[in-house]
Amino acid sequence: MSALINRRITRRINGRVSLRASGRTNRRLRAHEVFAAPLLIALSTLAGLVLGLLGDGAWDIAAAVLVALPVLSVIVLRLTGRA
Numbered sequence: 001m002s003a004l005i006n007r008r009i010t011r012r013i014n015g016r017v018s019l020r021a022s023g024r025t026n027r028r029l030r031a032h033e034v035f036a037a038p039l040l041i042a043l044s045t046l047a048g049l050v051l052g053l054l055g056d057g058a059w060d061i062a063a064a065v066l067v068a069l070p071v072l073s074v075i076v077l078r079l080t081g082r083a
Contacts, residue, residue: 037073044069 048066051059077083 041070041073 044066048063048069051066052063055063074083
């Protein structure tokens, strides 16, 4: 419990507030840093939907993996504590 509380404690560094455990700062993110992962997930999902419509057999397996990528990425992020 105390680890969770310590993780959320903030401190001031040079006039900026930052989260100690997460390593977050107040730096502005560029567009490609913000939209890279969502764009990759969207393109892979679209590719999975197209593969599911056009192919059979191994194509269907690849389509299922590509369509499941958003769910799998959330599960991995939750298990690693990054989400």
